[in-house]
Each structure stands twice: as C-alpha cells, then as structure tokens.
Amino acid sequence: AQTVTQSQPEMSVQEAETVTLSCTYDTSESNYYLFWYKQPPSRQMILVIRQEAYKQQNATENRFSVNFQKAAKSFSLKISDSQLGDTAMYFCAFWTSGSRLTFGEGTQLTVNP
C-alpha cells in the first residue's frame, strides 16, 4: 500500500515571500501521479498542481511549482510571491493505476500580511 507523509502540520509565511511545503511518499510502483490540493476555509478542495512520475520536468502553475525527486520519493510544493489568498490547508496526494487517491494529513499554511 502507498503512504503519503506531510511532516509539517503548520507553516507560516509573510506575504510576498516564498514558502516550500514538504511531502514524501512510499511506493513500489514506477508509474504514478502526484498532486497538491488546496483547501481554503471554504472547505473546497482545489487542484493546485499535478506531476506525472515518468516526466522528469517539474510541473509549474503560475506561482506554484514542485520539486519532484523520484529517487528520494519526495514531492515538495513551492509557492512564490505568497498571497493572503494562499492561506489554506494543503494536501499532497498520490495515485497509481488500480489504487485509490491517497492523501497526506495536510499542512496548514498561513500567509501573514
């Protein structure tokens, strides 16, 4: 079974600064997908970014980028130019064929003005 670990329950950052959220996972599969979802106070789960394991290039979506280290089974999320609206719970998630989407326990990010 796959596991996803987010070792930082809470983080904070000043507005306009950069923050990195950590995620590690464990799997014996070679082909899989990794995701970061954002859950603001509204509780909506919003897909932030997606990475396919067979792609070496790190995914980027505007101010959000990932550092995917397949050998180390690490998938961190970098948020540049943090904004107040980035305040949310961030979940790392893993999927491989034939399995469920597996979520980490989440990291609560607070962006301070």
Add this chain to the structure above:
Amino acid sequence: DAGVIQSPRHEVTEMGQEVTLRCKPISGHNSLFWYRQTMMRGLELLIYFNNNVPIDDSGMPEDRFSAKMPNASFSTLKIQPSEPRDSAVYFCASSLGRRQETQYFGPGTRLLVL
C-alpha cells in the same frame, strides 16, 4: 465549464432522519467518487463509480449508507437513519476516462446531525 456541483451545501438534521446528498459531475467525466472528511479520519473514499457502475464501495461505513448513479450526470449518497457521528463534510469528485487519476472536487456538503 461548470465544475462538480453538489447540493445542498449545508444540511442540518436530527438523528434518525434520512439525508440525501446530490452530485452532478463535470460533463463528460465518467468516474465519480464520494468522499467524507472529518477531523479524526481525514479524507476517506466511500465509493467509486465508473460509467455509472459502482466499482469499489468498500469504504461505505455501514448499511445505513447507500449510493446510486442512475445516469452519467447525477449521483446521490443517502444516509438512513442518520447519526451524530455521520457529521462531516461530504465531497463528490469526478474524473475523465483514462485520466482517472486527476479528480476534480465539488464544493462539498457540510452535514450536521444533531
């Protein structure tokens, strides 16, 4: 395009009452998922449909829970009778065909059972 639509957004009911949650997936998506989120257990997959057929319902907590997908654009999750421990946020998500890995979530239904 509209995202996943869920209704109601909030539901407050009394123990023993029947609760029905509704979901409309993104048009063209053929996989639909129901999740429950609580502080204690995090996000749990309850049931997964593919092409309107239930594929994995092993996460359904007990017989009080049932889910249906009568057509490609509508699904329900029913709790009968409801209990206070069912209080949670219930999410519906959908994904497209071969890209089942990318799930798009609805806004959720906050259920409070008194």
